[in-house]
Amino acid sequence: MNISPEEFKRYAKGEASPLEKGKIESWLNQQEDGGTEATGEDEQLAAVWRKLSATAGIEDEITNIRGGRSLRKGRLIMLSKIAACFVFAMGIGWLVKDYFIKPTVLEAAPMKTVRTEAGQRMNITLPDGSKVLLNAESELEFPEAFTADNRLVTLNGEAFFDVAHDKSKPFIVHTDSSYTKVLGTQFNLSAYGSDAKAVLTVERGKVMFGRHDSKEQVVLTVGMQGTLAYNKGVTSQTVQPEQESAWKERVLQLSNEPLSEVAKKIERWYGVSIKIKSENLKSLTVTGSYREKSLEQVLSSLEFTTGLKYEIKDKVVTITE
Incomplete structure (x- = not known):
């Protein structure tokens, strides 16, 4: 797996992007599972973690990553200490030299x-x-x-x-x-x-x-x-399943859902903001199927079936009892 030192650094400092975070956590999960034999790249990545943990004084918390159990006291504790290591240690340049020998390991697709x-x-x-x-x-x-x-x-x-x-x-x-x-x-x-x-x-x-x-x-x-x-x-x-993905066919599908959740769907569907003035209405369950209907058609149908009242003004929908 291609993980660069910079990505490790951002992850440890809490500055990684969602994809970088997912990539590193996916790699950590693979090491914890112990279900696959470590590759050369995995061994290099594992060596980086060992080196960092030793620098931070927590080498006793890491066992053989290539074996069965990889983290003894919890990943979050380890990562917080590794983050401190990044901040106070001399830097990460030596990691590139000692552990990322092949340039291809550092390359990541845009x-x-x-x-x-x-x-x-x-x-x-x-x-x-x-x-x-x-x-x-x-x-x-x-x-x-x-x-x-x-x-x-x-x-x-x-x-x-x-x-x-x-x-x-x-x-x-x-x-x-x-x-x-x-x-x-x-x-x-x-x-x-x-x-x-x-x-x-x-x-x-x-x-x-x-x-x-x-x-x-x-x-x-x-x-x-x-x-x-x-x-x-x-x-x-x-x-x-076809009901859950009915939105693919431009069908707004409501299946016994509370009005508070239905409001979120309508907001995303029509680009409006919805304000429900009554707490009782928020828990009211709604069912319906609307294929390529206008906002007012949907609200009129809900008014007829539930008795709620609505008003549309400047892309703001106010719902009352």
Whole structure:
């Protein structure tokens, strides 16, 4: 895996980009799993961590990374000390000389970030041929070439993935709260930073889904949906996948959801701001399916089925009882 000293430095100081953070944490997870034989590059990266930890005086916290258990007292404790090492030690130049002998190890493909606005959807073809449909107010970050031993992308928002099969390079999606790993499959992942949960629905194949910690991941198959709420484990259920990804066909699908969550969907769909004046209304559950309907058509339907009242003024929707 191509990880440069500069990326290690930014990660240890808490300044890494989401993709850099995901790449390093993915590598750390691989070392903790102990399921694959270390490559020459992995040995070099492991040597960097050992050197840094020794400089910081915590070499007793690291065991043989190539063996089974890699971190004894926890990665976060170790990283905080390594960060201090970066700040007060003589620098990182000697690491480049002693451990990154091959220039190719330092090379990383340029990154690309794609964003959508409210009401916008965008088709993206990744370097490996995988197809991604990005939903409204979403962001996808990925390298211009998958040169590492995996295909790592970072998502904030919602997207439908049609992943090209490559047994030698697993496809990994990092979000703020979740970790998804596949070889080749189709799935919908909703993980907006403003939402209280990440939801993944499998349409084809098999998906590993959960937190970044490999101990909190489950395997989901066709027709299964995994939900990862903050501070909770993954729960799964059987669903109709086409309903969860109905937005691909420009269908606003509401399935027994509280009005507070429905409001977020409508905001992203139509580019408006919604204010719900009643606490009782926020917990009111709503169900409906709206194909290419206008904002007023959707609100009128909700008014008819629930009795709520609404007013639209300058792209601000006020909902009252």
